[in-house]
Amino acid sequence: MYYLWVFLIGGLVCMLGQVLIIYTNITSARILVTFVLIGVLLQAFGIFDPISEFARAGINVPIIGFGASLAKGAISAVKSKGLLGAFTGGLEATAGGIAAAIFFAFIFSLIFKSKTKN
């Protein structure tokens, strides 16, 4: 049953991105940056976790979740390591996703050829 919430919230978040595209002709890099910053702010104000509890993948799969875990990592690392945590926490929490994206992109770009040329 919670898949309905996942679908609705996830769909709404993505539709918000489409609204931005239609009304501001924004580029995809700006959309991603905007949503990452939204995620950082949601986490900073402590709103993200309550939403994530019932929206689950609906808010974690959109790039908002990436921003939220950046902020969450920085906040919890600051509590255990002090100032050093502000430097290390964000990337530590998101290292898996960033490294995976870079690694797979590298491998697949070696394997596949560009399709847009034809």
Added chain:
Amino acid sequence: MDKHMEAKKRNQAYNRYVQAKIPKTKPWPSLFNSFLVGGIICCIGQGINDLILLWFPNMAEQSAWAYTLIVLIFIASFLTGIGVYDKIGKFAGGGSIVPITGFSNSITSPAVEFKHEGIIYGICVKMFTIAGPVIVSGVVASFIIGVIYLFI
């Protein structure tokens, strides 16, 4: 002065030309499509997460999410490589950009595109044309939040 005016007129004419050539996306169908595809991608993510927790019941929730995102990134990267993700993107618009799969696509797509310029200057440099700003803004913002939390 005269030349300046001429250039201004030319620019205006060019802007009008560009405006006329920009493909118009019809608002309502594209909103529906982005809602549909975005929702489906999130449901696939939830499905992967549930399967991981089913197979490894002892895994911490945070690790399970990390694996979920890695699997989604893998799928999106592969679909970008074989040219399918771009077709989904044409249909879905924001629905394919906002999920983490769009982040993965934004890294793989230029890497594949600029492969012919070589491994270093093609793949490695162009990989970050879109992901670069995303990582920079995220890291800077999370650092600021971390420092604020240090003092409160």
